[in-house]
Amino acid sequence: xxxxGFCAFFIAFSFVLLANSLLAQSDVMILDSMKGLPGKKRxxxxxxxxxxxxxxxxxxxxxxxxEKGENVLDESSLTExxxxxxxxxxHGSKARLNLEQAYHGQCMGCxxxxxxxxxxxxxxxxxxxxxxK
Amino acid sequence: xxxxxxGPLITIAFIIFILGILFQLIQFFRLTRKKxxxxxxxxxxxxxxxxxxxxxxxxxxxxxxxTLWKTDPVLTVATSVFHVLLILTPxxxxxxxxxLDQSCGWSLFSFPEPLSDGLTLIVLLCGVYxxxxxxxxxxxxxxxxxxxxxxxxxxxxxxxxxxxxxxxxFHYETVMLVHILSGEIMLITIPFxxxxxxxxxxxxxxxxxxxxxxxxxxxxx
Numbered sequence: 001x002x003x004x005g006f007c008a009f010f011i012a013f014s015f016v017l018l019a020n021s022l023l024a025q026s027d028v029m030i031l032d033s034m035k036g037l038p039g040k041k042r043x044x045x046x047x048x049x050x051x052x053x054x055x056x057x058x059x060x061x062x063x064x065x066x067e068k069g070e071n072v073l074d075e076s077s078l079t080e081x082x083x084x085x086x087x088x089x090x091h092g093s094k095a096r097l098n099l100e101q102a103y104h105g106q107c108m109g110c111x112x113x114x115x116x117x118x119x120x121x122x123x124x125x126x127x128x129x130x131x132x133k
Numbered sequence: 134x135x136x137x138x139x140g141p142l143i144t145i146a147f148i149i150f151i152l153g154i155l156f157q158l159i160q161f162f163r164l165t166r167k168k169x170x171x172x173x174x175x176x177x178x179x180x181x182x183x184x185x186x187x188x189x190x191x192x193x194x195x196x197x198x199x200t201l202w203k204t205d206p207v208l209t210v211a212t213s214v215f216h217v218l219l220i221l222t223p224x225x226x227x228x229x230x231x232x233l234d235q236s237c238g239w240s241l242f243s244f245p246e247p248l249s250d251g252l253t254l255i256v257l258l259c260g261v262y263x264x265x266x267x268x269x270x271x272x273x274x275x276x277x278x279x280x281x282x283x284x285x286x287x288x289x290x291x292x293x294x295x296x297x298x299x300x301x302x303f304h305y306e307t308v309m310l311v312h313i314l315s316g317e318i319m320l321i322t323i324p325f326x327x328x329x330x331x332x333x334x335x336x337x338x339x340x341x342x343x344x345x346x347x348x349x350x351x352x353x354x
Contacts, residue, residue, distance in 0.1 A: 042246075104235055114136040124139070125309040126228050127301045 027051075033088045034099060042130035045103075055110075062106060065090075138314050146317035153324025154332055161336060208266070215259035219288070222252045223295075223316075246299070253296050260289040280327075287322055290315035 032044035056062060063085065065073040078085055091102035107129065111122045123129050182188075202209045223229060226249050230240035244252070264285060267277045294312035297303055323331055330337075 100231075101234065104231060108235060114140065116136060121306075123306075125298070125306065126231075127298065127305050127309070132301045 031103065033086065034103075037093070037099065039100065042126065043132060045107075045129045046131070135310060138310060138317070142317050143313070146320040150320040150323055153321075154329075157324050157329060157332065161333070211259045211262050215256060215263070218252050218256045218259075219292075222249060222256060223291070225249070226295075228299075250296070250299055253292050253299070256292045257289065257296060260285070260292070284322075284326055284328060287315075287319050287326075288328065291319055 027048055027050045029047045029049055030044050031047050034041060035044070052062070053059075059075050059078055060071050060073055063073055063075075063078055064071045083089060087102055087106075088099055091097055091099045093099075095102075097105060111124055111128075115121055197203060200209075201212075222244075225241060225244045227243040227246055230243045234240040243249075264282075266273050267281060267285070268274065291312060294308055294315055297308045298305065298312050302308070319328070322328055
């Protein structure tokens with residue numbers, strides 16, 4: 001009986017570990033919306049969303065919808081699969097900032113901050129995010 | 134240190150580069166100023182000659198006699214390619230232009246990255262050729278000092294580190310830091326070392342050349 005209990009615990013523990021690793025993997029989004037668009041490209045960026053949530057103060061530090069210079073985004077619209085919140089829904093090829101400029105501006109805005117202002121150094125150069133295999 | 138190299142030092146390097154070049158240019162004109170300039174007598178009357186395409190071509194080819202093209206064509210090609218690519222490759226590099234766009238809101242046209250990579254490799258091969266000449270050829274070795282090797286390193290280092298950085302070889306962040314630093318060192322040293330031929334080549338080649346040919350000893354600048 002004791003042995004059976006141990007086996008059940010071991011199996012349950014394995015499932016928890018497996019689920020945990022799967023969830024951790026799904027956290028890393030591959031930013032490849034540039035795929036298919038014209039222009040010169042580097043490899044798509046693996047983006048650990050949760051890590052950025054931990055670092056950032058609020059969702060609206062990155063996600064935005066500007067009206068008259070004010071970020072009026074409704075945070076409840078930030079749901080998975082909602083295409084209206086994709087960067088590409090506003091930053092098209094004819095926008096003031098195209099998708100590439102929007103990505104670079106958004107990411108490098110924080111990543112280029114002086115090291116002394118950051119606890120742990122984020123990638124600072126192109127290849128830190130556009131990783132070659 | 135890292136913040137300084139990738140921040141203020143870039144601006145400082147560009148300011149020293151531009152001010153240094155302006156200073157050298159002013160110095161060049163100041164030192165060559167003279168109250169009176171004599172004119173050499175004309176040795177013979179120039180007769181207008183009827184130029185046919187064959188004659189123009191023949192005179193162009195004849196002008197190559199006695200130049201480096203006749204004595205060392207490989208060096209002529211290597212040095213021409215090296216100098217052209219040394220300027221073009223970094224100007225039209227995608228990574229540089231994206232940084233330019235981010236900081237100034239405008240950028241130049243960019244080459245496709247595999248092309249820039251190939252051009253960088255050509256610059257490096259030319260660099261290896263020049264280094265090989267300095268080490269292996271007695272006549273070049275005889276006039277080579279440690280200063281020449283330092284200048285060679287200053288010119289080649291940004292390309293070598295840039296090549297490593299593009300391929301993400303070795304420790305990427307360190308390679309990039311050395312790449313930025315080597316570029317800054319190059320900019321700072323251009324006006325004050327023999328790398329200044331980037332500017333003075335044009336003055337020597339066209340102004341002084343013109344003085345002794347077209348305009349008979351008169352100062353043309």
